[in-house]
Amino acid sequence: MVAPPDNDVLWARTLHFSHSGTPALTGVSVGVREGEILAVTGPRGSGKTTLLRCLSGQALPQQGEVWFNSTPVHTMGALVRERLRRDRFGWIDPEPALVPELNVWENTALPLMLRGTGRRDSKTAAHEWLERLDVGRLARKRPHALSMAERQRVAIARALVHAPNVVFADEPTAVLHRPDRTHVLRTLTAAARSHAITVVLATHDAEVAALADRRVALLDGRRVTTVQLPGATEATDAPDAEGRAACSLSV
Numbered sequence: 001m002v003a004p005p006d007n008d009v010l011w012a013r014t015l016h017f018s019h020s021g022t023p024a025l026t027g028v029s030v031g032v033r034e035g036e037i038l039a040v041t042g043p044r045g046s047g048k049t050t051l052l053r054c055l056s057g058q059a060l061p062q063q064g065e066v067w068f069n070s071t072p073v074h075t076m077g078a079l080v081r082e083r084l085r086r087d088r089f090g091w092i093d094p095e096p097a098l099v100p101e102l103n104v105w106e107n108t109a110l111p112l113m114l115r116g117t118g119r120r121d122s123k124t125a126a127h128e129w130l131e132r133l134d135v136g137r138l139a140r141k142r143p144h145a146l147s148m149a150e151r152q153r154v155a156i157a158r159a160l161v162h163a164p165n166v167v168f169a170d171e172p173t174a175v176l177h178r179p180d181r182t183h184v185l186r187t188l189t190a191a192a193r194s195h196a197i198t199v200v201l202a203t204h205d206a207e208v209a210a211l212a213d214r215r216v217a218l219l220d221g222r223r224v225t226t227v228q229l230p231g232a233t234e235a236t237d238a239p240d241a242e243g244r245a246a247c248s249l250s251v
């Protein structure tokens with residue numbers, strides 16, 4: 001095993017992943033730099049979610065390597081990967097999955113309480129993040145009383161509350177209307193930048209991808225240099241996209 005470059009917080013080399021024989025990733029390599037917002041773009045079914053799941057240790061690639069801060073993730077046992085995800089990563093789903101029996105601040109504070117932070121400190125941190133995401137007034141409400149946009153803000157607050165190193169956001173604005181989409185995204189990216197949190201953002205929307213520092217494009221489970229996205233004539237890797245030998249550039 002060759003260790004990754006020092007300035008990459010995440011690094012994946014020649015990932016291969018199949019879902020019950022259906023290939024989702026075919027030799028994908030990518031490096032994510034500390035503090036950057038990286039958009040993983042591509043049409044539906046191109047492998048974006050699978051890549052995020054592999055990078056975050058939720059799924060183990062059948063071949064290839066994933067490194068987090070120079071530590072191999074692909075060789076970790078399930079419990080160590082769980083702890084890594086709980087303590088170092090945040091995850092935002094396309095649709096907010098909140099616990100219906102908990103109120104908004106309790107939902108937000110979950111990552112802190114799961115790792116043993118006291119209730120009072122967890123509550124304070126949850127309130128701070130809810131305020132930042134403009135939903136502080138809803139702290140005592142249950143998820144069912146919230147709109148979809150409000151619930152997604154709570155899910156974003158929950159992903160950020162424990163100051164993770166990396167937040168993975170899988171189509172985080174897919175269920176939102178356009179005005180909510182822009183506002184929620186800008187809030188997420190501003191919060192991440194102000195706290196030096198790295199964001200890996202999967203999207204098939206060119207407007208969303210445009211908010212990122214850099215883009216990598218997937219098509220049929222491979223890295224490509226150019227991909228057509230809705231809402232733009234063309235979206236490409238930024239000029240500084242990695243030119244590392246291991247990267248798979250095709251099509």
Ligand SMILES: Nc1ncnc2c1ncn2[C@@H]1O[C@H](COP(=O)(O)OP(=O)(O)OP(=O)(O)O)[C@@H](O)[C@H]1O
Nearest residue numbers: 019022023024042043044045046047048049050051
């Ligand atoms: N659980 C699964 N079982 C079988 N095939 C799957 C599964 N999940 C994904 N796939 C397939 O793997 C490929 C990549 O899917 P993936 O969800 O990673 O792509 P995506 O770019 O995130 O798509 P979307 O934008 O629709 O979420 C697709 O062909 C998809 O049908």
